[in-house]
Amino acid sequence: MIRPLREMGIAVVFLGQAISRMRLTRLQGRETLKQIYYAGARSLVIIVTCGFFVGLVLTLQTYDTLSRFGAADAASTVLALSLFRELGPVLTAILFAGRAGTSITAEIGLMRATEQLDALDLMAIDPMERIVQPRLIAGLIAVPALVIIFNMMALLGGVFFAVFVMGNDPTSFWGNMQNSVEFGRDFLHGLGKSIGFGVLAAWLAVYFGWSAKATSEGVALATTQTVIATAISVLVLDFVLSAFML
Amino acid sequence: MKSSNQIELTAGIFLALAIAALIFLALQATDRGVVSGGSYRISASFTNIGGLKPKAQVSMGGVTIGMVEKIELDPVTFEAKVHMQISNTYSDLPEDTSASILTAGILGDQYIGLEPGGSPVPLQEGDQVLLTNSAMVLEQLITKYLLSGDSQE
Numbered sequence: 001m002i003r004p005l006r007e008m009g010i011a012v013v014f015l016g017q018a019i020s021r022m023r024l025t026r027l028q029g030r031e032t033l034k035q036i037y038y039a040g041a042r043s044l045v046i047i048v049t050c051g052f053f054v055g056l057v058l059t060l061q062t063y064d065t066l067s068r069f070g071a072a073d074a075a076s077t078v079l080a081l082s083l084f085r086e087l088g089p090v091l092t093a094i095l096f097a098g099r100a101g102t103s104i105t106a107e108i109g110l111m112r113a114t115e116q117l118d119a120l121d122l123m124a125i126d127p128m129e130r131i132v133q134p135r136l137i138a139g140l141i142a143v144p145a146l147v148i149i150f151n152m153m154a155l156l157g158g159v160f161f162a163v164f165v166m167g168n169d170p171t172s173f174w175g176n177m178q179n180s181v182e183f184g185r186d187f188l189h190g191l192g193k194s195i196g197f198g199v200l201a202a203w204l205a206v207y208f209g210w211s212a213k214a215t216s217e218g219v220a221l222a223t224t225q226t227v228i229a230t231a232i233s234v235l236v237l238d239f240v241l242s243a244f245m246l
Numbered sequence: 247m248k249s250s251n252q253i254e255l256t257a258g259i260f261l262a263l264a265i266a267a268l269i270f271l272a273l274q275a276t277d278r279g280v281v282s283g284g285s286y287r288i289s290a291s292f293t294n295i296g297g298l299k300p301k302a303q304v305s306m307g308g309v310t311i312g313m314v315e316k317i318e319l320d321p322v323t324f325e326a327k328v329h330m331q332i333s334n335t336y337s338d339l340p341e342d343t344s345a346s347i348l349t350a351g352i353l354g355d356q357y358i359g360l361e362p363g364g365s366p367v368p369l370q371e372g373d374q375v376l377l378t379n380s381a382m383v384l385e386q387l388i389t390k391y392l393l394s395g396d397s398q399e
Contacts, residue, residue, distance in 0.1 A: 037257035148271065149263065151271060
């Protein structure tokens with residue numbers, strides 16, 4: 001009981017240190033851009049594919065369910081609302097943890113195991129500044145960007161299903177959506193969440209890598225922990241944020 | 247291993263793609279109001295609006311021609327005053343148009359249905375629709391039915 005609490009405390013102190021020692025230099029910016037490439041742009045394939053299929057299956061299911069109540073018209077609204085407010089941010093954050101979080105943890109864990117972090121320290125380069133901060137900022141930027149792309153792909157998947165499989169009219173599909181989805185209340189609500197998830201996912205990934213035991217088993221364990229901790233805390237945070245924002 | 251320039255370029259393209267997707271979603275998937283293009287405002291007073299909400303549809307003959315902008319309670323007459331935006335395409339609604347609050351399906355949203363009258367004079371910006379039918383409130387209907395049943399016995 002005491003150990004997880006202590007670890008949580010250490011993780012919070014770690015994040016506090018990373019933020020308080022934040023220095024925005026040119027080098028920092030380049031490093032961050034590089035991390036946005038590794039964590040964000042390289043995750044595009046999984047996000048685009050998963051988004052498209054989530055949109056397809058969601059539309060399929062809502063059409064089938066709603067048509068039992070004679071409300072199939074509302075399918076596009078259900079699709080957009082559930083995507084923007086819940087599924088987009090949550091699924092993207094969990095996919096991000098699996099795709100990018102693990103590689104961040106493994107990378108930093110291996111740096112720890114091979115004493116690269118100590119070497120940086122010896123060269124008077126703050127590893128917090130060079131390694132941790134760019135990854136945190138990259139998570140903060142890349143996850144909302146991925147969420148937006150995920151949402152767009154899922155909507156395209158939904159349109160594809162509604163128009164080409166069900167033979168519906170695309171104008172009414174978009175029209176019904178536009179009538180009941182609000183930009184501020186629904187879309188920005190989800191985007192706000194995704195910023196929180198981005199920081200959370202990047203923070204946990206970096207922290208578990210940073211605190212990994214300097215062995216190959218330690219790195220393996222840390223990578224697993226990243227996925228588990230991110231999945232759990234994203235879902236918990238999702239509820240907390242939704243309760244606050246609604 | 248890609249060169250660092252290429253990496254930065256790809257990261258930039260990725261962010262540009264996200265911004266493009268954001269614009270696409272903002273324009274295509276979220277509301278710009280039911281009324282695109284110009285619109286004019288009319289209002290109507292109801293004794294009871296039931297569950298009508300702002301942004302509800304205003305339709306005539308089943309076709310959506312506008313939306314409810316806001317709803318307020320008149321402090322003097324204690325009637326609910328509903329402000330509506332009507333698309334400029336339908337600027338020739340007769341002045342004796344009547345408005346009623348209807349429900350789409352059994353459990354659907356409430357909306358305002360307009361019925362055209364016969365007057366040659368059209369409604370102007372800011373005019374009030376005088377002929378109105380309030381919403382059917384289920385509880386009131388049931389009470390009425392029960393009471394009338396009692397009186398017959």
